Amino acid sequence: MTASQTARERARAELTREIKAAARRQLAATGAQRLSLRAVARELGMVSSALYRYFPSRDDLLTALIIDAYDALGERAEQATAALPRADIRGRWRACCAVVRSWALAHPHEYALIYGSPVPGYQAPRETIPSASRVAVVLGGLLADAWTASTASPTTGAGTSTGTPATNADADAGPGTGPAPGPGTSPGPGTGTQAPLQEPLRRQAELVAAAIAPGVDGAAIVRALVAWTQLFGMISFELFGQLAGSADPADAFFSYAVDQMADFVGLP
């Protein structure tokens, strides 16, 4: 009887979800690493030992929460970028950045769980990797699109500092194309001559390209990695209070930086 089997199984699945939800609530309330099985059980009106029917240990609960957090963030990033026309590279970049930030602000402790300092004594198992890379995959995808678009079009290679019209016209954050190196020198990814990357980095970039952004030049990959670390660094600083006293209400700074980094990477 498949129906009755799934009846029990459905109850199990539901309670599993409820446990994770309670754990998530506790995470949000009491902070990143004070998560305790007993408190979760208490909130659900169960006895603590009952949780062991669902998660063999506290660390397994943690792992489940980590995977869920990565998945929630990754899914949002995927949806936000998929909602835009594929050719709107900069829009997709902006959307991805914005969605990462807003998710982080809405779920600070879950963000801290995955992007903050690692939990002492806890080693994330390999099963987290696919979920953990979803945002990176999104970024790699749009980078690859930018790359193939620019290598296909003949618009590249303008040597002047005026920049491609599209880039400037697209910028809606007024000061986005400020005083310092704008996108002028870089008519987009895939442009002509470039100094080759030095060895350890070249190979790393190649592997990243192969995994995430096939066909993209190593230097562009590395620039994207720089932008990637900037994005999360900025969000972490905002969330962890490091921006207090400088760019504290960080909305304006954030969108400015996002556009700056788009220029930096050479996105159209």
Place this chain on the structure above:
Amino acid sequence: MTASQTARERARAELTREIKAAARRQLAATGAQRLSLRAVARELGMVSSALYRYFPSRDDLLTALIIDAYDALGERAEQATAALPRADIRGRWRACCAVVRSWALAHPHEYALIYGSPVPGYQAPRETIPSASRVAVVLGGLLADAWTASTASPTTGAGTSTGTPATNADADAGPGTGPAPGPGTSPGPGTGTQAPLQEPLRRQAELVAAAIAPGVDGAAIVRALVAWTQLFGMISFELFGQLAGSADPADAFFSYAVDQMADFVGLP
């Protein structure tokens, strides 16, 4: 008798240091937030209640450790940059970045303590602020020097994308001046026309400039903030394992990124 007074006081100071040292050791061993007064006392062969003669509570010990960590890092940054000629802006930037990273790698848990996810239930008191800003002050100082140097010299304002000779000649990391926006469009900070920053950001930049880099243009300040968040984001990613699978042995990536961000900010 001042001598005997200081005898007791010196003993007190020394034990205070030893307590902090033991706490730091425990931090490094057992991880960021599992620091316990009892364990520290145990390591020192004391009874746990004795620590209350030195720190009124666990949180005060934590605060002391945080301040010490910020100070250790800040002092290194100050020394590393002070050791170079003042005009060597890019060298100072590189030195500061390098020293922050190497300190972080050498003291991962102390780094996590100050730049990782905040300790749940712990609110850093205001006394930490001066120590916390030392690295930013160093960066602001070199930015201000870059700014005044470039506004003083007549080399600025070249509209071409060839860049100032000094900038290119200075770059020793081969691919540092790669394909995308090099310093070409930005002959240095302080260059002519620039779109004004939008409002909330303009004021924030002004405050930062007033506090840390007097006289520097708002857009340059904001770019420096971007570079600043990139620096710490990159280090955190390396330390927290987020770079595994991409730029994992991160030395090459790090120095590449540092030079890229120097270009981005417009440092000579």
Place this chain on the structure above:
DNA sequence: TGTACATCAGTGAACGCGCGTTCACTGATGTAC
């Protein structure tokens, strides 16, 4: 220089708490015939 007193460092026991995990158990839910 010597004595009486005050200050301070460190002790040891205790309070009250929370934690992860184990284990034998009771019922309920499902399965096979």
Place this chain on the structure above:
DNA sequence: TGTACATCAGTGAACGCGCGTTCACTGATGTAC
């Protein structure tokens, strides 16, 4: 359709542990006269 059995969910008590903090205390170190 009904019965005998197996599987599973949840219970309650217990183990052994660690924690921060308080408190009355003993000596040692310093101070004033």
